[in-house]
Amino acid sequence: MSHFAPVELRHASRLINHGPTVLVTSSDGGRANVMAAAWSMPVEFTPPRIAVVIDKHTYTRELVMRSGHFGLCLPGARLVDLTHAVGSETGRSIDKFARHGLRSRPGPNSGVPLLEDGCAAWLECRLLPEPHTQDAYDTCFAEVLAAAADARIFSAGHWTLRPDNAELHTIHHLGGGNFVTPSGVVQAVPV
Amino acid sequence: MSHFAPVELRHASRLINHGPTVLVTSSDGGRANVMAAAWSMPVEFTPPRIAVVIDKHTYTRELVMRSGHFGLCLPGARLVDLTHAVGSETGRSIDKFARHGLRSRPGPNSGVPLLEDGCAAWLECRLLPEPHTQDAYDTCFAEVLAAAADARIFSAGHWTLRPDNAELHTIHHLGGGNFVTPSGVVQAVPV
Numbered sequence: 253m254s255h256f257a258p259v260e261l262r263h264a265s266r267l268i269n270h271g272p273t274v275l276v277t278s279s280d281g282g283r284a285n286v287m288a289a290a291w292s293m294p295v296e297f298t299p300p301r302i303a304v305v306i307d308k309h310t311y312t313r314e315l316v317m318r319s320g321h322f323g324l325c326l327p328g329a330r331l332v333d334l335t336h337a338v339g340s341e342t343g344r345s346i347d348k349f350a351r352h353g354l355r356s357r358p359g360p361n362s363g364v365p366l367l368e369d370g371c372a373a374w375l376e377c378r379l380l381p382e383p384h385t386q387d388a389y390d391t392c393f394a395e396v397l398a399a400a401a402d403a404r405i406f407s408a409g410h411w412t413l414r415p416d417n418a419e420l421h422t423i424h425h426l427g428g429g430n431f432v433t434p435s436g437v438v439q440a441v442p443v
Numbered sequence: 444m445s446h447f448a449p450v451e452l453r454h455a456s457r458l459i460n461h462g463p464t465v466l467v468t469s470s471d472g473g474r475a476n477v478m479a480a481a482w483s484m485p486v487e488f489t490p491p492r493i494a495v496v497i498d499k500h501t502y503t504r505e506l507v508m509r510s511g512h513f514g515l516c517l518p519g520a521r522l523v524d525l526t527h528a529v530g531s532e533t534g535r536s537i538d539k540f541a542r543h544g545l546r547s548r549p550g551p552n553s554g555v556p557l558l559e560d561g562c563a564a565w566l567e568c569r570l571l572p573e574p575h576t577q578d579a580y581d582t583c584f585a586e587v588l589a590a591a592a593d594a595r596i597f598s599a600g601h602w603t604l605r606p607d608n609a610e611l612h613t614i615h616h617l618g619g620g621n622f623v624t625p626s627g628v629v630q631a632v633p634v
Contacts, residue, residue: 269481270615270623271462290460293482295496295580303494303582305486329629336631352634385576389486389584391494393576411617424461424615426602429631432461434615434623438520440527443543 256368259399263409265294267373272422277323277365278315284365286348287312288339290425300396311343320379321362326372328420329433336429361397372420373401447559450590454600456485458564463613468514468556469506475556477539478503479530481616491587502534511570512553517563519611520624527620552588563611564592
């Protein structure tokens with residue numbers, strides 16, 4: 253049973269505001285792929301827009317350029333090994349969904365494959381073509397068409413990080429296959 | 444006494460790879476400013492390049508456009524309240540350095556003010572002018588000219604997060620003034 257529920261678009265930026273590593277999903281012409289990306293960020297609240305670095309030599313980049321869509325899925329802590337694996341393989345020669353037994357659901361607007369099992373959230377994105385920045389910086393801008401999150405960890409626009417939902421905590425790549433998870437929520441007070 | 448030591452440029456991306464909130468420092472013509480930014484990311488390892496969202500209505504954006512340089516300073520957990528404060532004030536009407544008693548040192552290449560007290564690291568950046576993406580997405584690309592980190596938490600290209608250096612742990616903004624810090628390093632294993 254899926255615990256995913258829609259996230260209002262005005263709250264979409266909060267899903268990646270704290271810098272989690274994401275899985276970029278894509279598909280075109282019957283082929284699908286998934287790769288890991290540590291480099292993404294929101295760039296606008298309304299309309300919800302994001303930027304993500306997708307190397308021009310990757311198969312994902314090829315599929316995204318052809319289809320014009322991609323998904324950003326936030327792996328939970330249970331998926332650390334999977335995340336590192338799909339960041340090290342190329343989808344040109346293998347079907348990563350089959351290899352890792354990944355189930356996906358089609359994005360409501362684009363049909364792009366989205367992951368829910370073990371993930372905290374996803375964002376369905378439409379590429380905003382920017383040939384220069386795609387070429388010079390491998391940076392792809394996109395508009396968020398829809399978003400959803402596991403209601404056990406994100407609801408009403410807020411993350412709730414507790415020991416009992418630790419498997420769904422986002423993961424953040426320090427480099428070299430080392431990941432950290434967020435903890436210890438602190439509320440800033442006026443100074 | 445400062446514990447800061449230079450970070451090799453090939454390791455600069457690791458300072459922000461895991462998505463910390465940063466303080467953007469800037470100066471021009473005798474005026475200096477500092478603001479908080481949750482939206483930044485590396486975009487290239489070599490040469491080291493980053494992207495950061497700086498709203499076009501901010502005083503920081505004005506100073507950065509004039510001087511062509513800025514700093515990204517990583518506040519440690521002790522600076523949560525300061526970070527939230529400088530993200531809510533405008534430097535047009537107040538001198539935030541004076542108001543908050545912030546000491547800075549000049550960047551070795553540009554003279555841009557850089558914060559070390561209570562910070563984990565800094566990156567001295569040179570704007571790569573991209574008028575279209577600056578205008579359309581408030582996204583500023585830059586090359587990292589120099590970087591340094593507090594050796595008690597980052598050295599030889601690696602973060603070391605321990606209870607005894609908790610005050611220097613990076614902070615990650617969930618939204619609404621709520622910050623988390625990273626913990627529980629997990630090393631991915633091949634699947």
